[in-house]
Amino acid sequence: MAAITAQAMRGEIDYPESLRRRVALLAGLPVAALETVYQERLRLSPGAHELLSACQRHGVKQLLVSGGFTFFTERLKQRLGLDYTISNTLEIERDRLTGRVVGDIVGAEAKASKFLEVAKSLGIEKHQALAIGDGANDLKMMKEAGVSIAFHAKPVVRAQADYVLTFSGLDGVLNLFD
Numbered sequence: 001m002a003a004i005t006a007q008a009m010r011g012e013i014d015y016p017e018s019l020r021r022r023v024a025l026l027a028g029l030p031v032a033a034l035e036t037v038y039q040e041r042l043r044l045s046p047g048a049h050e051l052l053s054a055c056q057r058h059g060v061k062q063l064l065v066s067g068g069f070t071f072f073t074e075r076l077k078q079r080l081g082l083d084y085t086i087s088n089t090l091e092i093e094r095d096r097l098t099g100r101v102v103g104d105i106v107g108a109e110a111k112a113s114k115f116l117e118v119a120k121s122l123g124i125e126k127h128q129a130l131a132i133g134d135g136a137n138d139l140k141m142m143k144e145a146g147v148s149i150a151f152h153a154k155p156v157v158r159a160q161a162d163y164v165l166t167f168s169g170l171d172g173v174l175n176l177f178d
Contacts, residue, residue: 047169
């Protein structure tokens with residue numbers, strides 16, 4: 001997996017191809033292994049609970065966009081009370097991963113498209129929307145927001161965001177709106 005990721009970082013293969021190759025390495029893995037990852041390894045970013053609680057108190061809708069997998073994002077949606085999610089779907093047969101992704105890969109275009117779709121469905125204008133990202137595949141989505149925040153982000157994202165949070169948790173976003 002590390003070699004495939006390194007190839008993608010060097011621009012030798014694009015994100016969708018990189019993801020397909022990495023997922024192929026998971027073929028045959030029991031679904032129970034994903035549950036173990038969710039229960040034992042998945043950790044929210046510091047300050048996530050505080051930010052989400054504040055958003056929910058003020059009626060702010062949240063969309064979790066991820067290049068990860070619905071297995072995790074749908075559980076997070078339910079656990080955290082998120083309004084919307086978009087991520088990749090792993091194909092599963094007989095309680096095992098097939099090594100394939102179902103449907104289109106969620107990359108930069110899909111993230112931006114879902115962001116705009118949700119904003120339109122809520123009837124909000126660009127200046128009312130905020131996007132937080134950390135990687136280059138978040139930049140298109142961040143450009144669609146009135147406020148963009150780079151959170152512990154890659155240099156290219158920090159350079160293009162309206163605000164940069166490098167040392168605080170996600171609750172640092174709340175300081176922008178006091």
